[in-house]
Amino acid sequence: MSHEKLAKDILALVGGKENINNVFHCVTRLRFKLKDESIAKTEELKDLDGVVTVMKSGGQYQVVIGNHVPDVYATLLKVGNISATEGQDAGGEKEKVGPLSAFIDMISGVFTPVLGVLAATGMIKGVAALILALHWVSSTSGTYNLLNYAGDGLFTFLPIFLGYTAMKKFGGTPFVGMALAAALCHPSLSTLSSGKALYTLFSGSLFESQIHVTFLGIPVILMTYTSSVIPIIVASYFTAKLENGLKKVIPDVVKTFVVPFLTIMIMVPLTFLAIGPISTWAGQLLGAATIWLYHLSPAVAGILIGGLWQVFVMFGLHWGLVPIAMNNLATLKYDPILATSVMVCFSQIGAVLAVMLRTKNKGLKALTIPAFISGIFGVTEPAIYGVTLPLKKPFIMSCIGGAVGGGIIGALGGKLWMFGGMGVFVIPAFIKPGSGLDLAFWSSIIALVASFIIGFILTFAFGFKDKEEKTTKAVQPNESRVLEVKSPLNGKTIPLTAVKDAAFSSEAMGKGIAIEPSEGKVYSPVNGIVTTLFKTRHAIGITSEDGAEILIHVGMDTVELDGKYFEARVNQGDVVKAGDLLVEFDMEKIKEAGYEVVTPVIITNTPDYLDVIPAQNSKISIHDTALTVLV
Incomplete structure (x- = not known):
């Protein structure tokens, strides 16, 4: 099926352009915010050639396409004459959703637009760490440093990217969010904290802070905001509220420059004085709490996260862990939480390979080949929705394999040292910069192999109910x-x-x-x-x-x-x-x-x-x- 026909069919079956508040996409899914989900013909969408399945989660109507979703998305915008809102609501009545759905929708709206390039730069950083660990280059070589800059640059200035996406999500002007974030990441900030402190705030407490500068006599608690996540998201929320409030009272003739002038003039000091420090402390507490829970039993935590990760993804609940992992990388410089989840894709493709070898159904066998290939690179939706989940047992076996892989990662202390890619591309992310290929790295290889083997063996041994071949009766001319x-x-x-x-x-x-x-x-x-x-x-x-x-x-x-x-x-x-x-x-x-x-x-x-x-x-x-x- 051509992208144009598929896009037209999807547009018609979701209720047309007028039923769409907004639409954007992630790695494999078209994510719609519909005015009325009851209008959408879900079962007909699932039956479309080119659609893997349809999910409803976090206030979103998700049409799972697969690897070519960017092409389908671009075609959908063209044939439907829809503007690319990338997560910003385009009007319509707001749907009432619960706190969890609202949180998931907010997080996915902020992180989804930047997730692809974040994974790509993480992969580059992983490659740099790998060639350094293998002693192919030295830490002072231009090759290593340029690759490291390419990989590390986005994460260092991540607040600027999130300032853009968060402001779009919250209904503000993206470039105002970027300007706010740029102030937080200004390279001269580090010089303000040098020299003797004026005095100390909260002495003897968890929040003890030395004060080096003041703003209009008010003490400024200087923090490091590069690579941070929570401060800019919180600040963007309040910035969008302030900006939209100012738009209602500032005359149109001067609104273009007066509104951003006042917004930035107010929000930059306010962020440095209050929002930034409070958000940073909250992030540090969140990181410490997750690590404390993880260390109660790393192996058990790995088993639970690895075994349930695919279920989390199906219902969109994994977005609740993404900001925690990003915050850990910013505050702790590593994350053990997502590390326990990444090997489940190898268990999934192990199960797919077993189905490929056992099934007698030609249509199902044809599905397993692209599902297996995309799964190697971490895109498992075609495998889950096209192969293992409909067969039930293979999906359960892949979850068991994911639990074993997660348990191994947890028990052996595997950690992600960067936000890398998926599938095989995530392996370099387990290399601690400057430490080489240590036990924590090799735990990822052991977990990968174990997950794949268990997913394959369990599926092959316990089998599944094979699909029957479908035959279609040809319509004869006299039957029309x-x-x-x-x-x-x-x-x-x-x-x-x-x-x-x-x-x-x-x-x-x-x-x-x-x-x-x-x-x-x-x-x-x-x-x-x-x-x-x-x-x-x-x-x-x-x-x-x-x-x-x-x-x-x-x-x-x-x-x-x-x-x-x-x-x-x-x-x-x-x-x-x-x-x-x-x-x-x-x-x-x-x-x-x-x-x-x-x-x-x-x-x-x-x-x-x-x-x-x-x-x-x-x-x-x-x-x-x-x-x-x-x-």
Whole structure:
């Protein structure tokens, strides 16, 4: 399936552009924030060729694609005429979610955009550590230092990158967040703490701090903010709130420069005086607490994290551990938490290899090959959702292998010394800079091999219920039939491709026809059930008795009227007959408000049919056939 067809099908099945608040992507998934998830056709999405599965987690509707998700994402934006918001809400009613979901959504929104380049630079830093440990270069050589700078630069100035993504997530101006972070990372800060201290604050306590400088007489507790995570995220939250508040009171004529001037002028001192120190102490306490819990029993912690990691990922709960690991790397210079999770991908591909060798199903065997290859590099969604999870037993065996690998890492003291890649690319991240290939490093190799072998042997030994081969009966010419969809409006017909909204004219949501109405009434075009009635009443979806799914969208961008000038005469779930009045709308008022009333009428499940043929007559009434559907 081409990226364009896949993108069009996904767009149609999630409810179209108007049901999308925002969409971005991570390594393998399209992550939608939908206005109404009930509109999305989850089971049909799962059946699409090119979609691995669909997940709902952390307030996100996640369509798992696989390795080529960036290409599908770019195509989706193009065919749907959607702007790339990368996690910033694009309007719509806010969905009420619980604290855990809200936290996961916040963390994923902040970290996802930078995760790919963070992993890439971590891999470069790992390569530098590896060639140094193997004595291929010296620590003073230009080769080593340039590679180390390439790998370490992003992590050193990580607050600047997170300032950008956090401000986008919190609804502020990204470059203001970057300016704030740049002040925190200014290279001259270290010189302020040199020399004799003016006095000491909180003497004798955990928070004892020497004061070298003041701001308007207020003591400044100097911290090291390079490579930090929590201070800039917290500061960005308050910065976005302040900025948006100032936008409401500053005149438009000077808003462009006065708002960022006041925001930065206020927030930089406030961050240095209070937000930064408090957040840093909180981060240090968080790091100390996680290490304390880990050291209660490193092996048990490794078994639990390694064994449950895939379950965490499936439900998005792993995002709760990502900031802890990033904070540990910033405050402790190492992290043992994520270290226990990374070997489960090798257990997963061990299980996939066993399935590959045992299955008699040709389709399943074909799935195992790309799943195995991508799993080597740490992308396990195709393996999980395409192979092991549907078969159940192999997934359980891979979790057992992950638990063993995590336990070995924990027992032998394996640690991640940098945020590296996934799969085989994570191995150099276990090398402690300047220490060479020590026992902690070799524990990662032992864990890798053990996880792979256990996943393979358990799956091969205990087996699984093989999938039956699916056969598809060919449709004979004399078996085809025709469905007729009457016009829901009286008026003039317009080719759907002539509609100004690209989501309709590109036929991304399905084939159909557009009608310029002569009166403000919408009638049911078929016998069926009202499956969707938007709160704004400008659009209505009907499923016919024959299964055709019809969307009637009154006007262009009329969702912005928020239901004004529209009156529904039916409710969602009502059974209707062809010719029943569905919606009334005030055409003249809508036009006066600056909106067109051209109404697309489309078959949203077009891929289920041989073709959808629009009427050719220029004038049409509710008694005429608007669309002929070939089954």
